Amino acid sequence: MDYSDIISDNSPAATDILKRLAQQALWKYSSVFLAQPLEVSKTVLQVHVASSKPPRRKEKEDRYAPDERRKQAAYRQDSYDTEGAWGIYKGTNSTYVHSILLSTITSFVRSFFSAFFALPDPGLSFTSSSAAAGIAGIVLAPLDIARTKLILTPSTHPPRSIIATIKTLPTWTLPISLAPTAILHSTLPTFISASTPLFLRAKLGIDPFVTPNLYAIATFCSQAVELGIKLPVETVLRRGQMGIAQQGVPKGRALDTVVEVGPYRGLFGTMRSIVYEEGERGGQAAGDLSKGAKGAAGMKVGRPGSQKRKGQGVEGLYRGWRVGMWGLIGVWGAATLGGVGGKGGEF
Template identity: 35%
Template sequence: MQDSRHHVPNPLRPYYVPPSIGADALPNATSNASKPTSSSSGFTFPDLDYSDYIPDGSPSLTGSIKSYIDQAFWKYATVVLGQPFEVAKLILQTRVAQDDELDEIPKKRLQHHDQEEVQLNGFDEYNEEHSSDDEPNYFTSAAPFDRPFSSRSPARGRRGRPSRESASPRIPDRHQKSDGRIHLKNPHSLLDTLSALSSTDGGLAMWRATNSTFVYNILTRTLETFLKGFLAAVFAVAENDILSGSAGGAVPDTSILSSTTPLATILLSTSAAALSALVLAPVDAARTRLILTSSNEGPRTLLGTLQTLPTPYLIPAHLLPITFFTSTLPTLISTSTPIVLKSYLGLDPAMNPASWSLATFLGSAVDLSIKFPLETVLRRAQIATWTSPSYSSPTTSSKRKIITTIVPVPQSYRGVLPTIWSITREEGFSESQKDKTAALMGKAPRRKRKGQGIEGLYRGWRVGFWGLVGVWGTSFVGGLQSNTEAASAEAGVHGGKF
């Protein structure tokens, strides 16, 4: 006989409704009130269809391997497509401005005049060598026919003319100097840099250090993710919050808005980015050297280049401050941008999609404007590791040698602020737009000012800016499309009701 307690409402639980499933298991319940019932263990549930919630089963080993291979191929293809622009940007950032960069037109005229002078000198030498003193006098009866010998007689061709090698000197390539370095007509042009590089070292020179860049990107993402999870476990922060607040993209991630501890998420994300950048700084420095040296400058492998560091496989001491600032400040700005927009400006990505997209674009532009000067200083500090003899340790100074780069690079590194001051106030010359206009109109002579100004800190900025525009435009169009589809679906639902 079934226990009546399961059919009569319990006065202690007046709103409890006994389940209708598993009624056959009720006789198994005992009448002892002190003994816990186990009626729920005998409930029988009907077959439920979970196909809508779990569409696919567990992936097989072959499917997992294929997925990893596809992701690796896609990331490597991304690196290959963007490597020429990365190479051009790095060359522009590390190149030391020359004092005569503003005198391009007079320099071209001077080069043309020098070439004409060389050609005229060649023909003067030819005329001097073939003067009338070398010719026999056929109208003198007393003099015997004796052709004088001249040691300066040039090699003659088939018709007695001097050969091309002696008549016209060889003019060197306009992109290459005598020391193997490339010459740039415009020190701020990416296309001119790629053209000069490909004309001197071949088309494959634009893809230097592609494998090293791919390895560096993979190691950075892997190590940063690991450090985020480790720090989240140490400081008792939800792992989903710290991992979702990643700042790796050009547009800030809005998933940090759902974090229960946004301040801790920002600090831990910034700390993970700084630690991973410090650990992988030798790899980044080796990548910089492989890009800025010609194919004849060995070694050309990543491991071989790491062994040429003053402290092999470890970050040099002079790279610690600039690497720390380059990794922390942009990450801090990018991660905290969504919090600032929602807390202080009252913007919401769901309620104000257009305003939110525009605000995040401006925030990313601010992030890029701070990141580029720091990255310029970082690249110069990295290449100074091999060009400055002051960074050689006593144990390796006899084995290391000063390398030859494809562009003029700094021979020493004095620090973050001194390098910024040197670029803006001491290196090369600059000319304001007002002076340029006045000089073109003939109202005033050209005025050159010492130093490149702020513009010298933003060489190659178009690479980062156009990348930001592309990512932001894609996300903006995708957001508009999703909002349009949601509005259409809502209109269809209301139309069906009426």
């Protein structure tokens, strides 16, 4: 049958589709490239073990045999302690591939759930979105571990390709010890971001078309809440991922990292270690200021060192929050100027 009279053929040509895909891929990669310094900075802050004394290089060298120590010394002389401007762009390709696969797998699984279980949309979309994000996080766990390893190891530390780095991991599946943290990190932010539009429209009457400015502000606030909930879990996850990466190193050797990585003791165990055991917190020691200066500053005068307490406190779980907020503000501002109501993620 000829439907040309009632249906016009406005489908784009194959070249137009390819051109559009290439433009989207280039735009996505440019966004990841510009945001990667923030991601690298946040990851380094999250995994770095807090210590009252900086680690000594000699102590690290003593772990190796004499021949291995000579190799490490030569390596540091060649690479060395600074990586230059390119060091803040480590893991860009893996971050780009991870973001593309994450959105693709999440969309596919969410659509499958909606079709198979006949879920209404958008009434229960946050449920299927959270489940889809959890599945995508499980599937992409090896890639995420490899990405973290590429960020935290020196740029001259081989291997540097994605596939080769994944091959160095002890397992290509999500380890059981890391599963609760990884699943929580994948599902919680997605649950908040997916349920926010429904809550704003159904409960508060805030709509992106009727009240676009108010909707943009409310969305930004929800993303800030999402960041605050995600950061502690992400801090634990990054340490756990480096613990898994360390297991792939030959026995008797240590994984060379740009900073000393804190230990992973499970979700709540790691949080407790950061809050109560790792490093010290508090103002300057009482011996660092004179009594008159402390009195003027409103500080309690006491014995030297009485202002210090063991552990980082709750603040230790939110390392890198400034970097995360700057990334959130940048993405939200760009999305708002683009007329999409501030929709977007942290980076």
